[in-house]
Amino acid sequence: MPETKLPDAGGSPLARHSKAAGRTVYTVVPKAEVKAGAHRAEDDKVPLAHRVSAIVVAAGVAAGTAAIANAATSGSSSELAAGAEFGAVPDQQPKAVQTIHDVNPGGEVGRLLQFQQMYAQQAFEQATKLAADTHAQREAAAKAEAERQAEMRKPAKQREIEGWIKEAIKVLQANGTNIDNNSIDEIYTIIIKESNGNPNAVNNWDSNALRGTPSKGLMQCIDPTFRAYKLPGYDNILAPVDNIIAGVRYTYARYGGFHNHPGLVSMNLGGGYRGY
Structure with a gap:
């Protein structure tokens, strides 16, 4: 049916x-129940879980x-x-x-950005240091070249005398005298004024000569002064380096340095050179 x-x-x-x-x-x-506003009907038999x-x-x-x-x-x-x-x-x-x-994508991106920032900072610092070092090297090279050019413009006699002075300064430093190459000009001035740069110069007309102890050498030391202030192994009063050593040590002992040397003080005040 x-x-x-x-x-x-x-x-x-x-x-x-x-x-x-x-x-x-x-x-x-049973009828399907459709609620207002729903897109689909739900079966009342859907498990509660x-x-x-x-x-x-x-x-x-x-x-x-x-x-x-x-x-x-x-x-x-x-x-x-x-x-x-x-x-x-x-x-x-x-x-x-x-x-x-x-993995947190935001965190990973942050870490990558931080790494990139650190890398960029290191690269910048290295580049800056390299540039600074290069600049310093260029400046040092330029200064050395300028000094060499200035040295070459000096008369041969001056270069020779300054060579003796530099050698004497090294010996003086090794033996405890507080002196450096900044004193080259002062010593050179004294030598020119005292002996005109002649290591064999002997003064036979001043008061020392009249007493029987003429001044000798580049810095015009008398024999008693030379013996008192020479260094062991530098015993020849007419040898340029030996004479400079004794003359510098005498100046330090008597005047405390070149700032009180009577000839240099007089010249700095606009006067003439005076013997020491």
């Missing part, structure tokens, strides 16, 4: 089926989104990473093991 559907008292259709025994059985077919899971996931997504927003405004990269895990809050993030899914 064909199936016939009859309405029941509640509006639900009834399915009538014929049975072999000649009886008719009616079964209520599935519905609860869906609610939990939705709540988790909302919580994660809130965590991301909060971290974005607060500047906390750890909270941002934690909120990025759907539905997780920062305290619930696994911390023992990190997988590729746990």
